[in-house]
Amino acid sequence: MTALGFLYPGHSAEDDYPRIEQLLGSDIRVDVVHTDVGEDAHRVDALRQIGTPERLAKGVEQLRLSGAEAVVWACTSGGFVHGWEGAHEQVRTLAVTAGLPASSTSFGFVHAARELGAAKVAVGATYPEDVAGLFAEFLRTGGLEVSAVRGSGSGTAAEVGAWGEAEVFALARAADSPDADAVLLPDTALHTAAHLSALEERLGKPVLTANQVTVWEALRLADRRVNAPGLGALFTREPIVQA
Structure with a gap:
């Protein structure tokens, strides 16, 4: 049994996780x-407060007791708003606090796109345009080309x-561009686990x-690989084997 730990801010789409667990099979x-959200707002100042070390540390002990082998900060915007180096520092602090390998959803997107060999991506974000732009900047710093960015302006x-x-399908379609190797929907508050196969079939790409x-x-x-x-x-x- 491999136990995975996630620190998820508030309550929005956390029911995706038991669904994904079931699909892993x-x-x-x-x-x-x-974890505590504080103010639920898609503003940079509020998002910077969601993933403070103090807030994340409060959930770590419970994950350790569960036997988790790794922990991920399950909040995209609560990572990339700190920039590439700031997000790295956030993850390093989490790893030290937990005594476990740690990462965040923001870095997960970069690693996943590389895994698929998706050098050029399109972004369909639920956030306002300025926050969506920060995610695109984060991806570019991670070595990806961003062909299009679509912000939906949700607060x-x-x-x-x-x-x-x-709404999920409309966002993905609006974000897609013909030259994108993959479409990215970066919000853990968005329910998507039930729609992945249909989304890829509709768009014809990952x-x-x-x-x-x-x-x-x-x-x-x-260090687990699961076919699902x-x-x-x-x-x-x-x-993809990187050169």
């Missing part, structure tokens, strides 16, 4: 601990958590979504 256990995670299939990528990143840290067709190309393709 193997000896993987997914443990989610909720809160609670708002995004209420989105259904129609789709990387926040909760999917978060679980994949934890598996990567735990219901979770999209990321969980079915052979890894």
